[in-house]
Amino acid sequence: MRFNREIVKVAEAQQRVRPYIRTGKTEKVALLDSFGRYLAEDIRANEPLPHFRRSGMDGFAIRSADTKGASRDNPVWFQVIETIPCGSVPEKDVQPGTASRIMTGAAVPNGADAVVMLEMTRTEERDGQVFISVSREIPPGHNITPVGSEVEQGKLLLEKGRKINAGAAALLATFGYAEVEVYKRPRVAVFATGSELLDVESPLQPGKIRNSNSYLLASLLLDAGACPLIHKTLPDDPDRAQAAILAAFDEADLVITTGGVSVGDYDILVDIFERWDGRMLFNKVAMRPGSPTTVGIWKDKFLFALSGNPGACFVGFELFVRPVLKGMQGKADPDLPYFTATMAEDFTTPCPFERFVRAYRYVTDGKVFVKPAGMEKSSITLTIKDTDCLIVVPPGGRGVLAGDQVKVISLAEWE
Ligand SMILES: Nc1nc2c(c(=O)[nH]1)N[C@H]1C(S)=C(S)[C@@H](COP(=O)(O)OP(=O)(O)OC[C@H]3O[C@@H](n4cnc5c(N)ncnc54)[C@H](O)[C@@H]3O)O[C@H]1N2
Numbered sequence: 001m002r003f004n005r006e007i008v009k010v011a012e013a014q015q016r017v018r019p020y021i022r023t024g025k026t027e028k029v030a031l032l033d034s035f036g037r038y039l040a041e042d043i044r045a046n047e048p049l050p051h052f053r054r055s056g057m058d059g060f061a062i063r064s065a066d067t068k069g070a071s072r073d074n075p076v077w078f079q080v081i082e083t084i085p086c087g088s089v090p091e092k093d094v095q096p097g098t099a100s101r102i103m104t105g106a107a108v109p110n111g112a113d114a115v116v117m118l119e120m121t122r123t124e125e126r127d128g129q130v131f132i133s134v135s136r137e138i139p140p141g142h143n144i145t146p147v148g149s150e151v152e153q154g155k156l157l158l159e160k161g162r163k164i165n166a167g168a169a170a171l172l173a174t175f176g177y178a179e180v181e182v183y184k185r186p187r188v189a190v191f192a193t194g195s196e197l198l199d200v201e202s203p204l205q206p207g208k209i210r211n212s213n214s215y216l217l218a219s220l221l222l223d224a225g226a227c228p229l230i231h232k233t234l235p236d237d238p239d240r241a242q243a244a245i246l247a248a249f250d251e252a253d254l255v256i257t258t259g260g261v262s263v264g265d266y267d268i269l270v271d272i273f274e275r276w277d278g279r280m281l282f283n284k285v286a287m288r289p290g291s292p293t294t295v296g297i298w299k300d301k302f303l304f305a306l307s308g309n310p311g312a313c314f315v316g317f318e319l320f321v322r323p324v325l326k327g328m329q330g331k332a333d334p335d336l337p338y339f340t341a342t343m344a345e346d347f348t349t350p351c352p353f354e355r356f357v358r359a360y361r362y363v364t365d366g367k368v369f370v371k372p373a374g375m376e377k378s379s380i381t382l383t384i385k386d387t388d389c390l391i392v393v394p395p396g397g398r399g400v401l402a403g404d405q406v407k408v409i410s411l412a413e414w415e
């Protein structure tokens with residue numbers, strides 16, 4: 001199997017993954033703990049917003065009809081009958097010729113159909129009574145926010161599967177959701193493989209490198225709403241590695257390995273997949289980086305065997321793992337989000353496979369440009385930090401040139 005692998009296109013590989021995506025369990029959490037999580041229920045407005053006629057200004061609630069004919073030369077006078085702070089209920093109805101002092105956000109009293117700003121009035125005290133004058137006509141509804149004008153009662157506010165961002169948090173608070181039903185974080189076991197790998201705290205040793213992919217994956221997993229379970233690095237021993245991977249499925253909803261998937265003598269994931277009792281969905285994809293990416297199913301759970309090369313590990317995660325995690329957290333359509341942009345520079349490395357170039361976007365004169373993040377080889381770690389999108393370079397041909405319109409996968413808009 002090491003050499004005779006069926007190569008599948010990226011779209012076909014993604015298609016093969018899709019039927020196995022299952023939405024996960026849900027849990028109720030406190031609003032403060034829900035940020036960045038995915039809603040497991042539709043949220044509707046249980047009240048109209050605002051739920052009372054609200055003043056938009058500090059000023060005076062009046063009857064607009066009373067200002068008919070008002071002008072600088074002919075101001076109209078109102079007797080002020082009460083003061084309405086925010087949070088209180090008006091006690092008096094506004095009658096012809098009267099006004100109530102009102103604050104921004106307070107409930108407009110019955111009888112009033114307009115609020116005139118404080119700055120547009122003059123106040124006078126006569127015999128202990130406060131009067132104001134208005135020197136222009138005020139239209140009905142002026143500075144009043146009608147009931148339900150922002151949100152009608154019953155309106156769908158937030159759909160199931162949506163990530164709870166700051167705006168969603170504000171809405172949940174507005175409508176009194178002290179607790180929110182969210183999807184449980186998928187628990188994801190992460191295994192680095194390879195006898196060359198040192199722990200992050202180790203000094204370097206000849207021929208060895210530090211394990212960075214586990215941290216790359218842990219960070220990506222957190223960002224995708226999952227809970228990373230970092231396991232001890234697997235030795236280049238297929239039996240021990242297989243036992244550890246299968247044991248991890250007991251507590252994890254999904255397992256990721258990195259490394260050991262190509263044709264090397266110590267590429268142990270290949271040995272494991274050769275004798276795999278589960279399903280193997282594919283073990284070679286027509287893409288760069290990440291061509292040896294292998295995906296299997298154990299019982300009803302995924303095993304993503306990503307490449308060990310850091311660039312390939314990153315791209316494999318974005319193309320295959322993140323959409324699955326989204327699906328597990330209620331996203332009905334976990335397609336990759338694409339946009340079109342202008343290439344900022346040539347990218348002419350020839351490649352028989354579709355290539356996903358780590359890149360970043362910027363806007364100049366209102367036009368979106370994408371620029372490769374730098375060193376592009378699969379083995380490169382350095383440029384992942386600047387990547388917020390992947391330029392899709394079609395297979396064959398001579399790559400793409402500065403000024404070309406290109407298809408780009410957005411990694412920053414996975415909401
Ligand atoms: N003869 C061939 N050689 C290779 C082929 C091929 O088709 N024929 N494919 C190349 C491609 S493409 C890729 S991608 C890599 C895939 O390698 P593996 O996924 O098997 O990964 P490893 O062999 O374990 O390691 C590759 C590279 O990455 C470093 N690595 C591994 N794990 C980590 C980690 N956790 N943190 C940081 N770096 C890691 C490892 O030391 C190696 O340098 O194979 C090509 N070869």
Ligand code: MOO
Binds near residue numbers: 287288290292378
């Ligand atoms: O397919 Mo590999 O990740 O390019 O070097």
Ligand SMILES: [Mg+2]
Binds near residue numbers: 261264266267
């Ligand atoms: Mg290898």
